[in-house]
Amino acid sequence: MKKFVNDPQQFVPEMLHGIALANPDTLRYVPEYNLIHRVDAPNDDKVTIIQGSGSGHEPAHVMTVGKGMLDGACPGDVFAAPPMDYVYETTKLLASKKGVLLLVNNYTGDRMAFDMAQEMSEADGVKVRTLFIDDDVSVKDSTYTVGRRGVAGNFFVMKAVGAAAEDGADLDELIRIGEKVNSVTRTMGIALTACTPPSKGSPLFELGDDEIEIGVGIHGEPGRRRGKMAPANELVDEMLDAIVPDLPFESGDRVALMVNGLGGTPISELYILFGIAADRLGAKGITIGRSYVGEYCTSLDMAGASITLVKLDDEIERLLEAPAEVAVRIF
Amino acid sequence: MKKFVNDPQQFVPEMLHGIALANPDTLRYVPEYNLIHRVDAPNDDKVTIIQGSGSGHEPAHVMTVGKGMLDGACPGDVFAAPPMDYVYETTKLLASKKGVLLLVNNYTGDRMAFDMAQEMSEADGVKVRTLFIDDDVSVKDSTYTVGRRGVAGNFFVMKAVGAAAEDGADLDELIRIGEKVNSVTRTMGIALTACTPPSKGSPLFELGDDEIEIGVGIHGEPGRRRGKMAPANELVDEMLDAIVPDLPFESGDRVALMVNGLGGTPISELYILFGIAADRLGAKGITIGRSYVGEYCTSLDMAGASITLVKLDDEIERLLEAPAEVAVRIF
Numbered sequence: 266m267k268k269f270v271n272d273p274q275q276f277v278p279e280m281l282h283g284i285a286l287a288n289p290d291t292l293r294y295v296p297e298y299n300l301i302h303r304v305d306a307p308n309d310d311k312v313t314i315i316q317g318s319g320s321g322h323e324p325a326h327v328m329t330v331g332k333g334m335l336d337g338a339c340p341g342d343v344f345a346a347p348p349m350d351y352v353y354e355t356t357k358l359l360a361s362k363k364g365v366l367l368l369v370n371n372y373t374g375d376r377m378a379f380d381m382a383q384e385m386s387e388a389d390g391v392k393v394r395t396l397f398i399d400d401d402v403s404v405k406d407s408t409y410t411v412g413r414r415g416v417a418g419n420f421f422v423m424k425a426v427g428a429a430a431e432d433g434a435d436l437d438e439l440i441r442i443g444e445k446v447n448s449v450t451r452t453m454g455i456a457l458t459a460c461t462p463p464s465k466g467s468p469l470f471e472l473g474d475d476e477i478e479i480g481v482g483i484h485g486e487p488g489r490r491r492g493k494m495a496p497a498n499e500l501v502d503e504m505l506d507a508i509v510p511d512l513p514f515e516s517g518d519r520v521a522l523m524v525n526g527l528g529g530t531p532i533s534e535l536y537i538l539f540g541i542a543a544d545r546l547g548a549k550g551i552t553i554g555r556s557y558v559g560e561y562c563t564s565l566d567m568a569g570a571s572i573t574l575v576k577l578d579d580e581i582e583r584l585l586e587a588p589a590e591v592a593v594r595i596f
Numbered sequence: 597m598k599k600f601v602n603d604p605q606q607f608v609p610e611m612l613h614g615i616a617l618a619n620p621d622t623l624r625y626v627p628e629y630n631l632i633h634r635v636d637a638p639n640d641d642k643v644t645i646i647q648g649s650g651s652g653h654e655p656a657h658v659m660t661v662g663k664g665m666l667d668g669a670c671p672g673d674v675f676a677a678p679p680m681d682y683v684y685e686t687t688k689l690l691a692s693k694k695g696v697l698l699l700v701n702n703y704t705g706d707r708m709a710f711d712m713a714q715e716m717s718e719a720d721g722v723k724v725r726t727l728f729i730d731d732d733v734s735v736k737d738s739t740y741t742v743g744r745r746g747v748a749g750n751f752f753v754m755k756a757v758g759a760a761a762e763d764g765a766d767l768d769e770l771i772r773i774g775e776k777v778n779s780v781t782r783t784m785g786i787a788l789t790a791c792t793p794p795s796k797g798s799p800l801f802e803l804g805d806d807e808i809e810i811g812v813g814i815h816g817e818p819g820r821r822r823g824k825m826a827p828a829n830e831l832v833d834e835m836l837d838a839i840v841p842d843l844p845f846e847s848g849d850r851v852a853l854m855v856n857g858l859g860g861t862p863i864s865e866l867y868i869l870f871g872i873a874a875d876r877l878g879a880k881g882i883t884i885g886r887s888y889v890g891e892y893c894t895s896l897d898m899a900g901a902s903i904t905l906v907k908l909d910d911e912i913e914r915l916l917e918a919p920a921e922v923a924v925r926i927f
Contacts (some may be wrong), residue, residue, distance in 0.1 A: 267788040267808065269828045269865040269901060279828075280864045281873030287887035324926065385628045420926075423883075457598040477598065497600045497610075531859040531897050532924070533611045533753045534600040540614030556618035566862050566899070570600060584685045593863070593890065594918055 266466040268566075271527060273463035277320045277342055284327055288592050291331060295358070297425045301327045302337035307361040311430045312439055315339065315424065317347040317353055317370040318375055321462065322483055324593040325419065325562040333589030334427040335368075335542040343462045343565070344484045346374035354384035356391060364392035364436040368443070371399040374528065379500025394436050396443040398422050399449040402511045403480030416483050417525040418450035418573045421585065428587035445557060448485040451511050453504045454571030456481035457494070458529060460564045479503060483527075483564045497534075501541040504572045509549070514574055516550030521557065521585060522572040528563035530570055535559065538570055546574075555585055597797040599897070604794035608651045608673055611667035612698045615658055619923050622662060629682040629696055631667035632658045635694040638692040642761045643770055646670065647699040648678040648755065649706055652793065653814055655924040656750065664920030665758040666699075672834040674793045674896070675815045687722060695723030699754060699774070701731040701746025725767050727774040729753050731781045731904065733788070733842045734811030736821045747814050748856040748893040749781035749904045752916065757837035759918035777912060782842050784835045785902030787812035787861060788825070791895045810834060814858070828865075829852035832872040835903045840880070845905055847881030852888065852916060854904040861901055866890065868903055877905075886916055 270276055277299060284301055285294035293304055299320075307313050313336045316326040324396025326338035340356040341347040356365050365386070369379045376397070383393045400418030407414055425446045426439045434442070453529045456478040459468035469485040472478060477500075489507075514520060524539040526532065546553060554577045562571075575581065601607055603772050608630060616625035616633055624635055630651075639717040644667045647657040657669035670686040672678040687696050696717070700710045714724045731749030738745055756777045757770045765773070787809040790799035802810060808831075811819025820838075845851060857863065857868045870889050877884060885908045893902075898911070906912065 267825050267899065269788075269831065269869050271827045271829055271868075273632065273884065276864070276868070279868045279871055281867075283867035283869070283889070286874040286884070287867065287889050321864065323862065328867075391774070456673070457600075462880050466671040475598070475756075486646065496599050496602045498602055500600065525723075526668065529860045529897065529899075531654065531660065531894055532598065532891065533896070534609070534651065534656075536612075536614035536659075537607070537610045538600050538614070539618050540610055543614070543617040553617075556658065557926065558614070558618050562924055563862055565864070566600065566860065568897070569861075593926055 266461055267343055268463055270463050276463040283328060285591055286319065289488055292592065298354050299347065300337055300338045300339045300355050301330050302359055303330060306336040307359045309362040311361060312363045312436050313359045313365045314358060314426060314430055315365060317379065318370055319344045319346060321565045322562050324560060328592040329423060331589065331591035333431050333587060334591050337402050343464065346372065346378045348379045349381045349553055352378050353385050355388045356382055356393060357389060360391045365434060366426060367393060367395040369395055369397050370419055371397045371407045371412055372414065373411055398442060398447050400447065400452045402451050402507050403453050404442060407488040409482065410483055414482055415570050416452045416454065420519050420561045421450050421521065422446045424589065425581060425584040427589060428584040438555045446484050449512065449576035450573060451508045452571050452573040453507045454481050454502065454527065454569060455479050455500055456527065456567055456569035460485055460528065460567035462565060481569065483562060485564060497537055497543055501545060502516055503536055505507045505542060506546055508572060508574055512549055512576060514576060519536060519554040519577045521555040521575040521577055522546065522553050522559065523557035525562060525571045525573065526560045526562040527567040527569035528560065529566045529568035532559060542572055554582060568573060568587045597792055599794055601794050604623050607794040608856045612658060616695055623736050624868050629670045629685050631668055631686050632741060633690055634661060637667040638690045640693040641827050642692060642764060643691045643694045643767050644696045645690045645699065645757060645761055646682055646690060646696060648710065649701055650677060652896045653893050655891060659923040660754060662920065662922035663755055664762050664918060665922050671906065674795065677703065677709045678927045680709045680712045683709050684716050687713055687724060688720060691722045691847045692708065694887045697757060697767060697770050698724060698726040700726055700728050700795050701750055702728050702743055703745065704742055718817045723767060725771055727771060729778050731778065731783045734784050736812050739817040740813065745813055747783045747785065748854060748902050749783045752852065752906050753777045755920065756912060756915040758920060759915040779793055780843065780907035781904060783902050783904040784838045785900060786810050786831055786835065787858065787860065787898055787900035789814060789899040791816055791898035793896060806849045812900060814893060828868055829872055832869055832876060836873060839903060839905055843907060845882055845907060850883045850885040850908045852906040852908055853877065853884050854885040854888035854892065856902045856904065857891040858898040858900035859891065860897045862900035863890060866901060873903055884911060895918055
């Protein structure tokens with residue numbers, strides 16, 4: 266394994282320490298709960314929004330804390346759900362008078378931790394609701410999941426509820442918006458290589474020199490099929506052929522198109538995929554209203570990419586357009 | 597080779613097509629010259645700023661075209677300087693009445709192309725100046741270079757002259773600012789893996805399972821030494837031990853600190869490096885005024901990172917803080 270790491274057991278804390286040092290004016294780090302939170306949270310004028318999930322998916326979610334997005338993120342170790350007490354303590358610490366919204370990608374371990382934390386927080390008198398995200402069309406169940414998985418489309422739910430929360434929306438309204446965005450969001454991904462968790466020190470699964478995993482999960486779990494490497498055009502077609510009929514997305518629709526890198530794929534290749542997908546959607550009469558190319562939800566150093574489509578309406582587009590300020594930036 | 601690509605010969609055009617489709621309101625693509633330019637260039641109220649260089653370093657430079665940064669970028673093929681006529685035609689097409697500033701990372705091929713293009717444009721009556729960037733402390737000369745190489749620190753020159761140009765600074769003033777920023781910027785990088793150019797289809801050089809290249813160039817050219825993989829702390833120390841004494845950066849200085857990913861390294865690891873570097877600089881009495889963590893200048897899919905320090909003063913900090921709008925974003 267060649268990674269920039271000291272003790273693999275300290276991979277997550279050292280990363281969080283770096284995030285805090287790079288954003289001293291806006292973010293705080295609470296080591297006890299792997300927590301990164303806004304300096305101005307809790308703010309009683311807005312609902313507090315918290316996401317956990319495992320580490321290894323950065324920028325999700327510790328680098329998407331900030332104005333217009335999350336108030337806090339308390340991840341577990343790499344690819345591990347956060348311990349229940351991280352979520353519980355974070356919820357108590359950041360609770361505002363308007364309440365707390367917990368965002369949870371649909372994985373069994375995450376659901377358990379967040380469900381228990383919600384129950385305990387409610388017993389303490391905190392107003393809490395939970396929203397599950399499950400945008401992955403690849404498989405119904407997986408190693409980590411009952412039901413569909415939550416993957417990169419999670420970004421759009423975070424962005425929409427984050428913007429609405431800044432505008433003062435209450436908890437019921439955020440649940441309505443989040444469920445609506447989740448219901449019109451669909452994703453599918455392809456892995457070109459496996460990823461290497463720092464503590465394991467070797468690839469999480471085996472993939473031959475000319476093999477790819479189609480419909481891969483963000484923890485490297487199997488997808489729809491193991492296939493042969495193919496030209497980018499064919500891979501985009503296979504992803505869109507799974508995504509488009511699922512909602513379905515139809516001629517006349519206006520969409521957000523995201524090409525998300527899984528960690529080891531350079532942005533040049535992501536733009537190649539974006540160009541192909543945009544052309545294909547244009548030929549189907551689908552208009553691209555908003556474009557997203559980059560890393561949103563990764564799997565450590567996995568080479569690969571996912572495509573997400575979101576069906577836009579005026580409300581969703583306005584929320585996606587709203588300003589946000591988070592750690593992930595080049596300026 | 598497993599990459600998202602169709603015909604490797606079309607790697608650059610297909611990427612540029614994707615960039616244009618993702619930014620229809622702000623960017624235009626001119627296929628004849630691999631040119632991405634702002635829709636509003638030329639603008640006679642500002643000096644036009646153009647950069648070329650080879651492809652494979654994205655986001656540099658085709659994804660850093662936009663308000664407050666470049667007016668256009670006309671890259672060559674992967675790791676190849678742009679043909680002279682790309683630079684010449686781009687210069688003529690985008691020339692404003694206030695003139696044209698050509699930014700060139702110091703590589704022999706790039707210098708030749710830009711020097712000739714400047715001469716020919718001047719013969720046509722265009723006011724043109726050229727600024728060379730050479731921030732890499734690793735080696736004096738390299739496979740591609742006489743003198744020091746221009747690497748990720750190039751970003752700070754672009755950002756500073758880009759901001760000043762928006763404010764209406766003339767060509768002489770931009771040269772002064774660009775030379776000043778370049779003179780206080782120092783970079784060094786380490787490769788953990790080689791990169792694979794799409795047309796070659798195999799790694800550009802050999803690096804053993806436990807080997808790293810210290811001081812690597814952004815085209816994979818050799819650095820100071822081939823070493824054994826080591827903990828992140830030691831690698832940061834080796835980079836800072838080369839960078840800090842070079843200017844030198846001293847106790848009491850205020851700096852911008854950039855940790856730049858080389859393409860295949862996840863952002864989690866970049867933040868680990870940032871945290872270590874920030875702690876080390878703090879211990880030396882050096883204050884971090886601005887923080888940059890992400891991909892700025894890459895080498896295709898190479899795993900690795902570079903560290904850049906810029907000595908700040910009020911003028912430079914103001915220019916770095918100024919707003920800019922380019923294609924690279926997650927929002």
